Amino acid sequence: MNSDPRPVLLSGIKPTGELHIGNYFGAMRQLVDLSKSDEHDCYIMVADYHALNFIQNAQNMRELSLDLATAYMAVGLDPAHLTIFKQSDVPAHTELAWIFESITTMPYLMRAHAFKDAEAKNHEISVGTFNYPLLMAADILLYDTFVVPVGQDQKQHVEYARDTAEKFNRLFCTGITSRTNSPFNPNEYLKLHEVPKDEVFTVLPIPLIMPEVAIVPGTDGQKMSKSYGNTIPLFASREVITERIMSIVTDSSGERPENVYAIHRLLKSEDELVPLYEEHKGKYKALKDALIADLEEFIAPMRERYLELKNNPDVVIKALHEGAKKANLKAESKMSTVRRAVGVV
Numbered sequence: 001m002n003s004d005p006r007p008v009l010l011s012g013i014k015p016t017g018e019l020h021i022g023n024y025f026g027a028m029r030q031l032v033d034l035s036k037s038d039e040h041d042c043y044i045m046v047a048d049y050h051a052l053n054f055i056q057n058a059q060n061m062r063e064l065s066l067d068l069a070t071a072y073m074a075v076g077l078d079p080a081h082l083t084i085f086k087q088s089d090v091p092a093h094t095e096l097a098w099i100f101e102s103i104t105t106m107p108y109l110m111r112a113h114a115f116k117d118a119e120a121k122n123h124e125i126s127v128g129t130f131n132y133p134l135l136m137a138a139d140i141l142l143y144d145t146f147v148v149p150v151g152q153d154q155k156q157h158v159e160y161a162r163d164t165a166e167k168f169n170r171l172f173c174t175g176i177t178s179r180t181n182s183p184f185n186p187n188e189y190l191k192l193h194e195v196p197k198d199e200v201f202t203v204l205p206i207p208l209i210m211p212e213v214a215i216v217p218g219t220d221g222q223k224m225s226k227s228y229g230n231t232i233p234l235f236a237s238r239e240v241i242t243e244r245i246m247s248i249v250t251d252s253s254g255e256r257p258e259n260v261y262a263i264h265r266l267l268k269s270e271d272e273l274v275p276l277y278e279e280h281k282g283k284y285k286a287l288k289d290a291l292i293a294d295l296e297e298f299i300a301p302m303r304e305r306y307l308e309l310k311n312n313p314d315v316v317i318k319a320l321h322e323g324a325k326k327a328n329l330k331a332e333s334k335m336s337t338v339r340r341a342v343g344v345v
Helices: 021-037 058-074 092-101 113-120 127-141 152-172 238-246 258-264 270-279 284-310 313-342
Strands: 008-013 041-046 083-086 145-149 206-208
Touching: 008 021, 008 127, 021 041, 021 145, 041 058, 041 313, 058 083, 058 284, 058 313, 083 313, 092 127, 092 152, 092 313, 113 127, 127 145, 127 152, 152 206, 152 313, 238 284, 258 270, 258 284, 270 284, 284 313
Parallel strands: 008 041, 008 145, 041 083, 145 206
Antiparallel strands: none
16 A cells, blocks of 8 residues: 555646646646645546546547547656556456445436536437446545646546545444454454544545636637547647637637637736736737747647657557556545455455
8 A cells, every 4th residue: 555645646637638828827837736746645537437427439539548548647746656557457446336326316416517517418328328427436535636737627526526425424434344364254254343433535625726727718619629629739730820820719809809718817926927918919820820839838848759759669568557556545445444344255
């Protein structure tokens, strides 16, 4: 079991396609900064089981999962100082999710934003989508996670994890029993002894949201999302950056193109931008050109590292294998307590 005394930070992204700058500014940048501060024991997860709700092609899943791990490392997450792993490499995630599902009611899950959104759009809802919050609760609670960096729209999932931990403790932590140490026989097996009353989930997670980048705008002014087709790829070439920035929707009635400015603010401070936008008031082409230059300068080093890792996949695969070993040790330590609490051992 990991004996690191630092509070655990856990974050995960689904490997469902090309990463964009919204992923970086909404979550990944926080992870890089937090991991460098050395204040947390960081677990960074490729959430491939979550992605099964969207990706149902084996080869595609393998490629996307490896690509996401590559991206994690390219943006500055160093496996030497944190744990990068695939969710599917730790079987305890799905085991704990099932236990949580057995104590959770359908009306409670029907309050979830993802379910409500799918229902409102008359989408056919899979069981995986419906149970999504409980798999996420298992992800979080397996590691005694204290901090979960999330976007504003994911905050509810952390609240679900807290609720589920408290409900589990109320139901099962009334005196956990364990086997005696004597050799097995039917009579001896029933002689169980109580250990002191303890909560299994002693750490309740908290969400970490950076308000100024909680919602990253896309090229059309809506939240940046692959589903809206309004993204700027995280490792985009100069040509792609130019094409996407030039496609940003602008309002000809104003002196400052707000959608351009909103993305520019991710890269530079107000003090730097105000004089620039005053100087080029009403000159949308000049302001877009300035944003292209600043975005290329920002993306280029990460793009170079990403391409280097893509050409050396064994480096990434080794990091995932090592991460899985550490994650499994910590997860199994928690599950041994959970199994005793519910009575399956």
